[in-house]
Structures are given as C-alpha cells and as structure tokens.
Amino acid sequence: MSLDEHSALIEQLKPLLMEPDFQELFQQLTADESNSTRFLLKMELNRISSPCSRIIDLRDKSELPCEEVIHNNQHHYLDSPAKESFMQSMALYRDQYTLGVYEQVIEAHKQRKLKLRSGENSQDNGQLTPFIAKGVVLGNYFNRCEERMNYSIRISTLQSGRAEIPGITVDLSVGGARIRLPLAHNFDLDKPIRVKLLELSEEYYYEDLQKGVDYEIVDTQTSSEYCWMRLKRVGGTEELAKMLSNLIKGYKYRYKVDINDVLVAATGLGFERHYLPHLPHLPLFVESDEGQYKITHKLLSRDNQQLQYFFRDERDISQLSGMLSSRRLHALLGEPDNKDHSLFFCFTFQTQGCVFFYSATLAELKSKKLLALFLSFGATKASWKVFKLAHHKIDHSQCYKASILPGDDSGYSSLTEAQLKRFTHVLQLIDLTAEHAQVDYQTWGGKSDKKVNELKIFGQQKVTANPIKLLSLQFSERRNEARFAFKTQVNINQGKLTATGFTHDISSKGLQLTLESPVQFNKTAPLLLSFPKLQPLAGKTKLNHLAYRLIRTRKNNVTIHLAAAMGHSPHAGVEFLNKLIIHNEEKLEKVTEAHSETKELADGLKNLFMRHLDSVPFFIEKTAKSAQLSTLGIGTHKNVIMDLFAASASEHLEYNLESLLKDGRLKREFIDPIRAMKPQNGLEYFEVYLQVSRQSQGQVRVKCLPPTEIGDNNARQHFINQSNNLGRFMALRVYRGASGKPDLGYIRRELEYINAHAPHKSKKLEELLWRIIGVGELLDITEEVQLRYPDLYEYPEQQLEVSA
Numbered sequence: 001m002s003l004d005e006h007s008a009l010i011e012q013l014k015p016l017l018m019e020p021d022f023q024e025l026f027q028q029l030t031a032d033e034s035n036s037t038r039f040l041l042k043m044e045l046n047r048i049s050s051p052c053s054r055i056i057d058l059r060d061k062s063e064l065p066c067e068e069v070i071h072n073n074q075h076h077y078l079d080s081p082a083k084e085s086f087m088q089s090m091a092l093y094r095d096q097y098t099l100g101v102y103e104q105v106i107e108a109h110k111q112r113k114l115k116l117r118s119g120e121n122s123q124d125n126g127q128l129t130p131f132i133a134k135g136v137v138l139g140n141y142f143n144r145c146e147e148r149m150n151y152s153i154r155i156s157t158l159q160s161g162r163a164e165i166p167g168i169t170v171d172l173s174v175g176g177a178r179i180r181l182p183l184a185h186n187f188d189l190d191k192p193i194r195v196k197l198l199e200l201s202e203e204y205y206y207e208d209l210q211k212g213v214d215y216e217i218v219d220t221q222t223s224s225e226y227c228w229m230r231l232k233r234v235g236g237t238e239e240l241a242k243m244l245s246n247l248i249k250g251y252k253y254r255y256k257v258d259i260n261d262v263l264v265a266a267t268g269l270g271f272e273r274h275y276l277p278h279l280p281h282l283p284l285f286v287e288s289d290e291g292q293y294k295i296t297h298k299l300l301s302r303d304n305q306q307l308q309y310f311f312r313d314e315r316d317i318s319q320l321s322g323m324l325s326s327r328r329l330h331a332l333l334g335e336p337d338n339k340d341h342s343l344f345f346c347f348t349f350q351t352q353g354c355v356f357f358y359s360a361t362l363a364e365l366k367s368k369k370l371l372a373l374f375l376s377f378g379a380t381k382a383s384w385k386v387f388k389l390a391h392h393k394i395d396h397s398q399c400y401k402a403s404i405l406p407g408d409d410s411g412y413s414s415l416t417e418a419q420l421k422r423f424t425h426v427l428q429l430i431d432l433t434a435e436h437a438q439v440d441y442q443t444w445g446g447k448s449d450k451k452v453n454e455l456k457i458f459g460q461q462k463v464t465a466n467p468i469k470l471l472s473l474q475f476s477e478r479r480n481e482a483r484f485a486f487k488t489q490v491n492i493n494q495g496k497l498t499a500t501g502f503t504h505d506i507s508s509k510g511l512q513l514t515l516e517s518p519v520q521f522n523k524t525a526p527l528l529l530s531f532p533k534l535q536p537l538a539g540k541t542k543l544n545h546l547a548y549r550l551i552r553t554r555k556n557n558v559t560i561h562l563a564a565a566m567g568h569s570p571h572a573g574v575e576f577l578n579k580l581i582i583h584n585e586e587k588l589e590k591v592t593e594a595h596s597e598t599k600e601l602a603d604g605l606k607n608l609f610m611r612h613l614d615s616v617p618f619f620i621e622k623t624a625k626s627a628q629l630s631t632l633g634i635g636t637h638k639n640v641i642m643d644l645f646a647a648s649a650s651e652h653l654e655y656n657l658e659s660l661l662k663d664g665r666l667k668r669e670f671i672d673p674i675r676a677m678k679p680q681n682g683l684e685y686f687e688v689y690l691q692v693s694r695q696s697q698g699q700v701r702v703k704c705l706p707p708t709e710i711g712d713n714n715a716r717q718h719f720i721n722q723s724n725n726l727g728r729f730m731a732l733r734v735y736r737g738a739s740g741k742p743d744l745g746y747i748r749r750e751l752e753y754i755n756a757h758a759p760h761k762s763k764k765l766e767e768l769l770w771r772i773i774g775v776g777e778l779l780d781i782t783e784e785v786q787l788r789y790p791d792l793y794e795y796p797e798q799q800l801e802v803s804a
Helices: 003-016 022-029 035-048 080-092 099-117 122-131 198-203 207-211 238-251 260-278 305-310 326-334 362-368 371-378 414-422 435-447 452-458 572-583 596-610 640-646 665-675 713-726 744-757 759-770 782-786 795-803
Strands: 067-071 074-078 132-137 154-158 165-173 176-182 193-197 213-222 226-233 282-289 292-300 343-351 354-361 385-393 423-431 469-472 483-485 489-494 497-506 510-515 527-530 546-554 559-564 589-592 616-622 627-634 654-656 684-694 700-705 727-738 772-780
Touching (some): 003 022, 022 213, 035 099, 074 080, 080 099, 132 260, 154 176, 176 213, 193 198, 193 207, 207 238, 260 616, 260 744, 260 759, 282 596, 292 305, 292 326, 292 423, 326 385, 343 362, 343 371, 354 362, 354 452, 362 371, 371 435, 371 452, 414 596, 423 596, 489 510, 616 665, 627 640, 627 665, 640 654, 640 700, 640 727, 640 772, 665 727, 665 772, 727 782, 759 772
Parallel strands (some): 132 627, 292 469, 469 589
Antiparallel strands (some): 067 074, 154 193, 176 226, 193 213, 213 226, 282 292, 282 423, 343 354, 483 497, 483 589, 510 559, 527 546, 546 559, 616 627, 684 727, 727 772
16 A cells, blocks of 8 residues: 555645544544555654654755744744745644654755756746646545634643643643643553643632543653643533633634634535536435345436436436346446446437337446447437446445534434435446447447347336436525426427427426527527417416526527516416416426425535545636636545546645646637636536556656547557557546636635634635636546447457467
8 A cells, every 4th residue: 555545635634633532533534444554544644743853954955045943942944935834834733843844844845946956947837837736625524513722721630649740731622632741741641631720720610620620641742851642521510511612712712713624624615616516427326225226316416417307208207217227236336346337328219109218237238248239239329328337335434514613513404314324325327428439339330240139138127107306406596496397398489580399397487498409599588488288278378478588508509498587467487387386296206495404415415425526526717817727626535537647746635737738738628618618508528548657766657639639540549559558548538617606605604714713714715716717527438438449349358368
C-alpha cells in the first residue's frame, strides 16, 4: 500500500489530529480500509504530528529577504512565502510546531526554487496555473456535534496514589479538552485522570468543579518540556455540562471557535450544488428482502430525467426494474469486481402499439456466445442504448447527514433514518450511448452467423406497475407544487410553427413534454396548446388555444418545459389539470413532492450516492482575464482518474491536467463552449483517448488525443494496441455545461455560523462559489470504447493463446 494512494484521506484526517475523540473519528473515516492500511495511516499521522525541534533557517537558501519568526523560544528565519506556509501549517496543527509543519514549509520552499531554476518564473505562472486543479472533497464531511473553543485556563490534575500536577487547557468543549502538562507527570495513561478547572471553580460553584472531573486520556504528544493530552470527559453531572455549554456560548465571541470542519463541509456542499442540477446519471437505491435484491427508490435531478423516460412503455409504466432484475442484481453485487455484470445493452421493439424491451449484460452475452449478434443487430435500432451500472455498498456506521452544526441533532427524523437503514447498496445508472459509435457496433455482424430469433431469450418480462419510488433533488429554483407522471398528446402552435408532442409530467401550472421532431420556438412569444385526447373529459371547457410560455428547452429542442401564461382571467388549462390531478391523485405517479416530509429522505439519498461518485466532477472558475479549470471534486476512495492526474502533480490534493488541457484545448473544448451555453441547456460531451505509460523514476506520461485527431478506425485500433503495449489505454467522456447561480440558500446556516466567527472566510467562500461559471465531469468509458472495435476486442484472447 502506498500512502500516496490515500493522500486525500490523510489531508482530511490532519485537521482532526488534535481532537479529543480523534480515535473514534479515525475509526469511522477508515472503516473501509484494511488493518494494514489503517496501521500505516496511523503511523504516518503520528509521525507528522510529533513535535519538531528543527529550526528552519532560509537566510542562505532564499533569494528573498528573511525575517525572524519566534515560536515557543524557537527562532526561525523565513522569507515571505515560507512564512505564509508556516502560518497555514501551524493553524492546521493547532498552533503546535510539528514535523508536518517543518516538512510542509521545506517542501513548499523547494518547489518554489525548482520553478525558478527551470525558468517557470512569475511571468510563466499565468500560463501554467490553468493546468493545475485543486481537489475539494465531496460527499464525505466530518461533523462535530459541539463547539470547541481555544480557551486557556489553569488546571490541576491528579490520579489515585500520585502527586497533583498543575497545567493549562489548550482548548475546551463540553465533552472533551486538550491540556498541557509538564513532561514528567508520571500519570498512568491507561487510566482516567481527574481535572480541576481552577479558574472556573473560583468563579462558579459546582461540586464537580471543586472535586474535579474525570477524563479518559485519548492520546498524548510530547516535546522536550511538555506533554499534550487529548481528553474525553467520562464524569460530571448534567449541571456541569450545561455550565460548560453556557460558558462556551458566552465566551465564543471573545475566544476563537474552531470552524474548520464547518468550512470544509460548506465548501464541499457549495460545489455539490453547482454539480447536482447537471447530474447526468440516475442514482438507484437497493433493498434486500429475504436475500432478494430489489430497487425501491430513484433520485431525479434536472438533467437525468431522460434516463428514466427511456424505460417508459406505451402505458407509461417504467420497465427499468425489468432490466435490473433481482437475478442480475444478485450477479452484479455478488461479484463486485467482475465488470462484465455492470455493462448493459438495450433496445426496444414496437409492434401493434406496444413497446417491448430487450436487454443483456456483457457477461450474459459472453456465456450465451451471442455478443456479436446482439451488438450488431441492436445497434441498427434507433432505440439502441449502452448502460454502465456503478455500485457501492452503503456504510451504515457513517452519519446519514452531510452537515451537522454544533448543537444540531445528529440524525434525521426516526422515519427517515429507518428508511435509510433499509438500503444495502447505491447504484448509478450511467448512459454510455454514443450515436457516432452505433456504426462501429454494427461491424460485429461479420463475427456472427447466428439467427436474430436467438435474441428472444433477452426479451424483458413486462412490468405491470411502477415498483420504484421517485424522489427529486431539491434546488432553490424548484417548483412550488408537485409534479405527476402523465402522458397525453399535445398540439402546439406559435405563429407559422406547429408541433405535436407528448407530456412526460404535469402539474396544474406547468408541464414537460417531448416533441415528435425538434422545433425552435421563440421564447418571448406565447405558445398555444391543445389537448385533443383530454377534450372529451373536459365537457364544455375548451382545451385548445391555451397560452403557455416556454421556460427552457433541452435535448436539441426536443424536450421543452412550459408554464401557464396567467392573465387576469382564469386559465382553462390550469383549472382542468388541477381538477384532473385532484380526482386522480391516487392513480398518478408522483415525480416530485411539494411537501417537506420527503425532503429529508431525498437529502439522505443524495448524501449516500455522493460518497461514492464513479466520475470526477470539475468546475470552471472565472478569472480576471479568462477562466480556468480550477477544481476537481474528489472522494476519499481510490479513483483511477484522480490517481492518473495526481501522479504528475507536486502537492497533495493537486492535480496536473496539462495532458488534457494543453495545446489550446482548455479554451477550445471547455471555456468557449461553456460560455456559449446556458445553465438550462444541460450537459454535452466529447471523448478523448489516453495513452498512459510509465517513465523512469516512477513518473507517468499521459498522451491525450480526441479520436478524430487520431484518424480512422484502423488508426484508433493501432493507438489502443500501442497504448496497451507501452502501459495502458484509457478513454474518457468529458461532460461540460454552464453552471447557474450558487445555491447559497442550501448552505445558509453554515455560512451564518462561519460568518459569526470568521467573516472573512465566509465572504471568501461566497466569492469563490460566485466565480464558478462551468461544471462537468470526467467519466471512465474504457471498457465500452474497446467494444466498438471487434478485432481489437479479441486481441487479448489471441495474445493469451500465443503465450500459452
């Protein structure tokens, strides 16, 4: 195990090192790691947090003037960049000069000198900066349920049979403390110690304060003079807890309250809110009933609804559960490392007004020896789809909430918590279909001499009811009324333009529909709608020439969102649809909820799938002169894409994207297209092929090219073969789109808390979120891309035969 693979986890653990309950936090955050990995992580954390006696003197090593910085009688001589690095590092280690501080300052100075020597001076930095992105942890946030205050008071400590030792507190909370004692204290670290808070006992009279309060010793650190102990309170009454709580509330504006965990959570949640409206994948949630897996819930964002619409049949019933049957889920989750179970191929067949679905996994097609036939025949259909199903087991030891402020309840309501506990796995249905690749799949026909009738075994059994509940992510721009799945014909007129479409969902004041063919309507003029299939139900109410206004269009003007154009007189369409919903509410499937009882569950589901993103979100930040890809959304779990770009970066939580962005691609493929888009347009994508090879001294070289630049199919196959010979081949799908305004309302409480204690940090975070103008993600599509080339796909098997 290389510690480089866990750099994000180490960085997340660093701010928690001095916590009284660090051991519990460490156990939670490393629950998925092996014992050997956890041992190495603990060793590394202990190493970097140990006190350091080495002096940093840069007077003969820096070209900049140095000034004296004194800390605990140690005299350091630092230039301006080193001093800034020193102060940042000291804050991370709670104002303690540790080996981690020393190494971070020296490494930062070394990297700055290397840039100067190689000519990468300040004039060049403007060109280099756009290629380096920083990582922001998404989905995994540490939450402290109580405030901790940097509060120093005199104390006296004792253990049975040992002399009383004076000391001071470094910080204090209701449930714990960090104290400093002389090095020669002679206490037994495996037994509790009793602490008398002397200055508090002089000011407040509590029996606990006079006798002392028992604390468990969680961890210790030593220097040549002192021993620092992290303590967890195990004694004391409720009255003492209330007194300490009131004390911290009363003094919080006079003493520094640590807000690092709240700031980290607010930053991650702020970036989440830029990404989630554009989420292109469909999160699904699995329960187990007597050993049988079934999907019970799915989570909708603004841009993933086309995925669920694909599975609707002629009766508006979703056939998704027919494709993801209990048998297939058992194969997928029973063999989590077998990628053949996670790649799905699907097409539909229509006859006599009915829609029939055909689907197969790669594993099934291999075992039945029908891979070539299914791919070549299915790819001739307009309904051809390729899906990837990412899957992760849920860790129920983690809190379901993403952000808990001091004093908050650590959980949701009991009903929501009970529902969340029932889920076993989170799935993400990812659409890998590429229209330009359908011709490539059709070339599999030359590999098969079988008859099409043999594909009947992959016909899905019809699902007669919708077993999966729909929940919608809540955003600041969300509708204020519930939407219901409903399909009916709509005729549209706008001047000389006419169109016919079918609704996907309705509310009393709005609807979403898909047109039979794309039409570019004028957004400033009203659209006149008629509902021919509903007219017989409306009696004397005329359901034609009803005025609606265009809210947004998607999928190249095929999917449109409309709202009723309300005037002074009642709107006949609104009145009729309202009555229709009221009288049929039990029969209609609710797409979103207007009521708050489902918001908790939707928020909990969001937190569960954000902890294991299969892709890597990125964010485009506006700069003074242009824009740059400044931030990657990362997790604490290993990800091949993050590892690839981290290998050539010099700092932890930094990623070198030069291979992806150089030669003008940042401007051409990211900045310019995003500036031409609007947030309501959703995401578009392009593909890149990567050649990853190892160089001398462990360095990684990445060659990144769009397939069109490589050449025709033969040239691409040669590129893939060459890449696998040199190292490995990878293919990425790069989604990109324009982001909307930051959803500051979602993190309002966090911002208010930060603002109360560090207004400059709150302001800085808000300014950062407002600078984000673009959002997208990097998705690994290597397995699917290799299937586009039948000759290439057989290449590994031929190699095995030769070597055997």
